[in-house]
Each structure stands twice: as C-alpha cells, then as structure tokens.
Amino acid sequence: xxxxxxxxxxxxxxxxxxxxxxxANVKKRIKAIAETLIKTAAExxxxxxxxxxxxxxxxxxxxxxxxxTETSDQLKSIQQIENDLSSGQPMDRLICGDVGFGKxxxxxxxxxxxxxxxxxxxxxxxxxxxxxxxxxNFKKRFKNFNYQINKISRAENxxxxxxxxxxLKSGNLDILVGTHAILSSEIYFKKLGLIIID
Numbered sequence: 001x002x003x004x005x006x007x008x009x010x011x012x013x014x015x016x017x018x019x020x021x022x023x024a025n026v027k028k029r030i031k032a033i034a035e036t037l038i039k040t041a042a043e044x045x046x047x048x049x050x051x052x053x054x055x056x057x058x059x060x061x062x063x064x065x066x067x068x069t070e071t072s073d074q075l076k077s078i079q080q081i082e083n084d085l086s087s088g089q090p091m092d093r094l095i096c097g098d099v100g101f102g103k104x105x106x107x108x109x110x111x112x113x114x115x116x117x118x119x120x121x122x123x124x125x126x127x128x129x130x131x132x133x134x135x136x137n138f139k140k141r142f143k144n145f146n147y148q149i150n151k152i153s154r155a156e157n158x159x160x161x162x163x164x165x166x167x168l169k170s171g172n173l174d175i176l177v178g179t180h181a182i183l184s185s186e187i188y189f190k191k192l193g194l195i196i197i198d
Contacts, residue, residue, distance in 0.1 A: 119193020152178040
C-alpha cells in the first residue's frame with residue numbers, strides 16, 4: 001500500500017513495455033497541458049487592460065513613508081509592477097520571498113497605484129489571522145491618505161458585511177482585504193482594478 005489512496009497501484013516489471021507506454025501517455029498529457037498554457041498566455045497578450053499610473057506627488061509621498069530602506073530586489077519588483085500597471089495589458093506577476101523580505105510593501109505600492117488611479121483593490125488571504133494582519137498593516141500604511149480600507153471574513157457580523165458590500169458596490173470602499181469570502185457571488189466591486197493573492 002502506498003499513501004492514503006484505496007486505489008490499487010499496479011507495478012511495472014523491468015523489461016516489459018508497460019513502463020514505456022505509461023511514460024508515453026504522461027508525455028502526451030504534459031504536451032496537451034503545455035499547449036493550453038501557451039494558448040492562454042498568447043490570448044492574454046492580445047487583451048487590452050487599463051493604464052494605471054499613480055499621481056506622481058502623492059505616490060512619491062506614499063513611497064517615502066515606508067519606514068525601511070528598500071532592498072535592490074524590492075526596488076526592481078516595484079519598478080516591474082509600475083511598468084506592468086502602466087503597460088495597458090493585463091498584469092500577471094508573481095512575487096516570491098521569505099517572510100520579512102518586503103513583499104507586503106510591494107503589494108501596497110501596487111494597491112496605491114490602483115486606488116490613486118480610481119480603481120478598487122481586492123487582497124485575498126488564506127487565513128483569518130493573515131486577513132487581520134494585512135488589514136492592520138494597510139490601515140497603518142495608508143493612514144495619511146484618503147482611501148477607505150476594510151476587511152471581510154467570517155469574523156464580521158451580518159450587519160457589518162452588508163455595510164461593507166454596499167460601500168464596495170457604490171465605490172465608497174477602495175481596498176477590501178479578506179479570505180475567499182471576497183469571491184462570494186454576493187460581492188460586487190464598482191470598479192475592480194487589481195487583485196492581490198497572498
């Protein structure tokens with residue numbers, strides 16, 4: 001028995017064709033998946049997106065309030081995101097790094113560009129603890145700017161959730177941090193411009 005599956009697994013014997021056949025089938029499936037991915041990427045490349053450019057003075061002020069000195073990797077990632085958002089094509093970027101390497105600041109810069117361009121931002125987190133942490137950090141980081149930030153998860157009561165939904169739909173809420181609750185069919189953004197997945 002292997003793993004937790006109840007399905008019986010047949011082993012291949014050395015010298016028989018079963019293994020070669022199994023490998024050939026897997027290669028065919030991998031090729032089909034790769035073709036689908038290439039086609040999807042090509043279709044995305046042809047799509048047009050909104051051009052998001054931050055108001056220079058306000059964005060510089062926001063950036064200058066970062067309490068640490070940016071690393072060279074952070075600066076490079078921020079520049080790439082600024083280029084992505086202003087390119088007029090849909091953005092699809094992955095930022096990787098260990099805890100404490102400044103990924104949240106990069107996300108905040110992207111969010112700032114989006115909200116200062118008149119768009120809303122959704123920040124999706126896997127855990128309630130992370131939602132609360134991001135909500136506190138975003139509120140603190142954006143405190144000197146007139147943007148509305150809120151959170152939605154199982155922790156908010158029905159009345160709070162309804163108010164959040166109304167504000168989001170009417171455009172009175174700029175950044176919404178939440179768990180997969182953000183993906184609910186009852187949640188409507190007036191003008192969603194950026195989705196950040198943590």
